[in-house]
Amino acid sequence: MGLTNTPSDLLPGTLELLILKALRPGAKHGYGIVEHLRVASDDVLRIGESALYPALQRLLLNGWVKAEWGTSENNRRARYYTLTAAGRRQLTAEHAEFDRMVSAIQRVLAST
């Protein structure tokens, strides 16, 4: 996989799923989400801003996350995203759906 993953490299909706997952432990700002995904994926997933922010807005639009301005650990102004109750439900649902898809794909790849 390349340096920055654009949504077209992932299955549709996967980036949103990853963001929801990244927010599961607690509120994060945009850079924090990118770092979390990078670290958790052993440097495989590097999300660019041009993919991250539209995805975050889609989550906002659907009411799955909410955003608040706050101050970051190194004393900078940053916008923090938090999961809403609907977002938690969505994460569970999408997670299950994703598992189903992946195992289906694996079955296909494993055959023959």
Added chain:
Amino acid sequence: MSALLRRLMYFLGRSRHDADLRDEIEAHRAHRQDALERDGLASEAAARASQRAMGNVTLAVEDVRDVWVSGAVDQLWQDIRIAVRGLRKNPVFALVAIGTLALGIGANTALFSIFNGLILRPLPVRDPGRLALLTDGSWSYPVWAEIKARENDLFDGALAWSPQRFDLSRGGESAIVDGAYVSGRFFEVLGVSAVRGRMLTPADDSTAAADGRVAVISHRFRREHFAGADDVVGRQVTVQRRAFTIIGVMPPGFFGVDVGRMTDVMLPFAAEPLIKGQESWLAAVDSSWLEVMVRLKPGQSLEQANAALRGVQPQIRAATVTGVVRARAARYLTSPLTLASATTGRSSLRTQFETPLFAMVVAVGLLLLVACTNIASLLVARALARRRELSVRMALGGSRGRLARLLFTESLIVAMAGAALGLVFAGWSGALLVRQLTTWESNVSLELVLDWRVLGFTAALACASVMVAGVAPVLGLRSVAAGEALKDAGRGLAGDRRFAVRGTLAVAQIAVSLMLVTAAGLFLRSFASLSQLPLGFVPEPLLVAELDLLSSDAPIEQRGPRAERLRAAAAAVPGVRSASLSRVSLLTGGGWGANRVAIDDGPMPIEDRSAQRLWRNATTPGWFETMGTPLVNGRDFNDGDRVGAPLVAIVNHAFVRRYRLGEQPIGRTVRIGLSSGERRYEIVGLVGDSVYTSPRDGMMATMYVPLAQLGPTAFGETVVLTINAARGQRAAVERDVAAALARTEPTVAFSFRTFDQFIDATVTQERLIAMLSSFFGGLALLLAGIGLYGIVAQAMRTRQGEIGLRMALGAQPAGIVRLVLRRVGVLIVVGLALGLAGSLWAAQFVGPLLFQVETRDPATFVGAAGVLVAVGVLAAWLPARRAARLDPAAVLRDG
């Protein structure tokens, strides 16, 4: 739904949202720079590197915006595309629905825009809410002078005006325009300023005006008479044969303060004596000829203004009481002056057309209801026909809500297209209606503006139509199940519940249509009985010319001989059978009356203003023959009846009846009471009855005197020349008489009329109502017919299989038709019963608008019901016959 709400919130806070995003992305970059510095990069290099890693920020912001906006737009756009595609697939349905709605909405909007223009719209002047009109009726110039002297103490200024019809010709045939005399501060108090030159000022309204005789003209007048010329200021315009200098042009949209009248030429009151000479009314205390309006001070209420006015009322009345007959003086002094709000100006049309306009608004509302019912019925039919498509869409995962939205979008598109077309139709038909109000004597000009009231009204109508028409098919969706239609494709046995829904709609349509047709019938009969009223003279060969004797500087005493010379000139024209003069023309609405009349030596009654006045006319010998009114007994006037000879009179049968003269009126004496004594006339002739001001008043008691016996100063400014010519030659005679009159006296002005025009003017209201109600009735009938036809045709299609089967089993085509007609007959009968009940109830409201027709006129009711039955049967018979003619084998095979 909540996503929609969030979208809306986003849309409202767009700029803040964008700023937030930019801040956020900058914060993102700063965090990265921090991380790079932690990794050991120099601060500057870290800044550059973080910048590079950012990529295209603008694009990101754009993408974000797309997330919020494009989704909603996309969905709406998709709905619209699908709906338009659905409509285009069935253009007949789309055209019928949109056309029906356009007519319904258009007719409503047309009437409403007239209602708006006449009654609702404020005057186009500064702060019209502070204007108040001095009611009831007109005032004399001395009263105005008293108010003007106090205008700034009592109010924030006052203005007066007198509507006039000005003749712009230099002589010969009149060129009449609507104009007015106005007070010097008229424009200043209204707050209207000139688009060219300047408006009138108090200096213009004085006898020593520096600029001489001046006039201001309307924007329209400049356009029509000066081709919109820019140098119109300073040019001359001839008014009543006097030259006036144009000093300014009124702004477009300003018509004066009389709503429904375009005041094209305005002169200061100071010009009136120049035109009328020694007959000027400026000093006359007993001539009421002008209107007074005041502007309230800021914060001054109408009550306070009235109190202020009544505080000075004794002075105003006392200063103007001279000349008022003593018996009336007491009442004159005490009757209170009253101001009424004049935000919307003044209009004589309002009282005349308020009731008919209201009746028509109700009728047109009912028409829209019929139109909506029709569309509802069509949409239901369409939804039924699309059950297959809808159930496929549902089977493919379309949600019920989404499908409902689709159907609703379709109704909305139909309604919006209908409303848009309706506005066009309204603009055209509204202007047409207003033109119908114009008669020979009043030129109705009402600007129909598409202001927020009209547009709001139309939008509300369109929404209401969507509600009424669009809900039914959406409700019908509830009965559509996914895939269901796939199973029984086209084989449904009809006669089911859905037919019943449309049947109910048809019943409602028939009922409302019957009401409209009945109303149309009543108004038509009313109009017919008005048009067929006997007149008492023969109007067909007559041509009337009103001669304006004011047009010359000759002294008043010369008017009699001048008029006689003109008459003789007209009588000598080839083709003229006779030409006679009279003081009054019949059927013009004007008259010459007497209040105190006694016979022989009977007591002279005291004045009773509530009693019907005795109508009078003054004629030359031969007038009755010219008019075609028979001389029953005695003699006509002759040349011996002139000033100095004994006063004589001719009366008609109605006069004899009213004053109980019995068998032999000739030789008896009529006495007319005047303020200066009384005058005695010997009756020398008896003529047949005739109408006077209007045919609807019936035959009026009338007394005729010789024109030649009117004193020289009693001769009016105008005299009426009546010409009897063969009908086919009227145009030629008119031309030749005009030439003869102009030869005899080049400065005399005249205008030709016919009695058709006079009679038309007396029935304007009735003609308009009859015309509109027939149009609405006819339209309702057409819609009901189409509606019924649609239902039956639809039913026939769904029952094709059943009918084919019946026929294959031996049923005759006639039997099939009977079967259908029986079912439709039930609908018609129920609809008629309901409509009849509604008509009987509603008839009481149209009573005041009827003339010599009972509100529950049986013939009209039966006729209207008959017409509906005929239309209904025809609408059912056509599709039924077609179904019965189908080849049963083919139907069953294709089933």
